[in-house]
Amino acid sequence: MKALKGSDVKKIDLLCQEKYKIPTLLLMEHSGLKVVEEIQHYPGHTKFTVIVGKGNNGGDGLVVARLLHLKGFSVKVFLTEENLQGDAKINLEIVKSLPIPLFRDLPSLDRILEETDVIIDGLFGVGFKGTIGGIAKEIVQKINSSGKYVLCIDIPSGLAGDGPMENREIVKGDKTVTLGLPKENLLLSKGRVYAGELVVKDIGIPPELINQYKTDTYWLTEDIVKKLLPKRSQDSHKGSYGTGIIVGGSKGMSGAVILAAHAALRAGIGLLYTLVDRELVNTIETSSYESITLEMEEDLEKFKPILVNYLAKAQSLLIGPGFSTNNREELFIYILNNFPGKIIIDGDGLNLLAKIQDYSLIRENHILTPHPKEMSRIIGLTVEEILKDSINIVREYSKKYRCTIVLKGSTTCIGTKNGEVFLNTTGNNGLATGGSGDVLGGIILGLLAQGLSVEEGAQLGVYLHGLAADIIAEEKGYFSLLPRDLPEALALAFKKLY
């Protein structure tokens, strides 16, 4: 599904009017209807307060107030400004002609909120810019301290639709009904905290317009990833599903390779090699039956001719899980320069990259899979700076390095060399255990071996990894989920998509 920037909303409004002759007043009516439709899911809530700001978000709020009143609910409107314009003004006049109580003085707000079941936030929409101050700031504070159920129209007031999310007063919603298409920041980890449950509602924008409208950010939804599934056929053999190599592991960190190996195998790979230090060979052998274990030699010069043969076997390579960064530089550089296939650089592979600081090693068929701290080591911004504006930062660096970047988190941002960003929201806090990232690397490795491009493998892999965790959590909850559970649950995740 496409995700919009604040500026896209205005452009889409204009296209609706000019190309499809749909007046914005109709879109506003539709928006109000869809918000009310969502409110009706909550029986027992009969008293509503709508907070109305001076823009079109306030106009949507006024439609909601009218429709709730017509349905017989008790509705109060708190107006921040008398002087509304355009469609919002028309809706204010309608509300004024009905017996809906209107309030304007701030001191009355505490009492009104006290008496309400649900607060509907129509203070600011995507037209919000800069910082929040004055009366608006006080209103947001009152909403947030009310303890009442808060439903945000389009976006929580104070949250920017796209771009950097500043630390300031923002409405904390229980639910956000976003209109037409989701706005970029609603899908990021930080924005999701304010949005609460996110519901996307169709407001009558013609599908032709949406299909033709170009965006460079997408929400990874089932319809997108389904198309990326590798094909399997009855008439096939292990050679049909590709070969991959995992280069990783070190003393005390053999588990990372085992997790990645199980994941690659459950992702459908035909043949899997692991390349590890001599002291790990036995451990890997006894834990991963289906993979073939290759032994790394300490003297790189002597090892090179053997290594070249190993590398020639595979289409995809994962380097980094549990690899350690001690004395690995030369081997790392050699592999990056001599493996022509698709490479996933994860964990200590990324730390080596940050240590070596030679980003010319990165090529188009490489995927970097950093968590925010690893990203910070590579690009030199702080974790906070990265999380505040992840979409634009991932876009900038995946274009700059001309590769695919998977910035992991509760929302994972995938940037491609062409500047597209895909946002993934499958997955849950059960994944917040060391080892989950190793499983992700393995899944992507398996998909790349089966012929997916780096862009496709990253999208499908990240989606499946989260979906596997969601499938487990549905039955068993979040606390006890372990990375080792994920490879097995992948089977159900694939089945859900096929």
Ligand SMILES: NC(=O)C1=CN([C@@H]2O[C@H](COP(=O)(O)OP(=O)(O)OC[C@H]3O[C@@H](n4cnc5c(N)ncnc54)[C@H](O)[C@@H]3O)[C@@H](O)[C@H]2O)[C@@H](O)CC1
């Ligand atoms: N195509 C769509 O998606 C549609 C969107 N509509 C609604 O329209 C909204 C956007 O409307 P607008 O562009 O009027 O914008 P908003 O309703 O977000 O309001 C912005 C208003 O607040 C003021 N403002 C901005 N930043 C401020 C700040 N920091 N402090 C104080 N005041 C500030 C602006 O000057 C403007 O008057 C959407 O979020 C949505 O709710 C619907 O009405 C219909 C169709």
Ligand SMILES: Nc1ncnc2c1ncn2[C@@H]1O[C@H](COP(=O)(O)OP(=O)(O)O)[C@@H](O)[C@H]1O
């Ligand atoms: N709260 C969460 N919600 C969804 N996904 C999460 C959450 N926490 C972690 N993850 C996912 O788990 C994985 C963790 O990877 P990483 O940080 O590299 O850890 P590891 O040390 O296990 O390799 C990533 O894919 C990330 O997106």
Ligand SMILES: [K+]
């Ligand atoms: K709002």
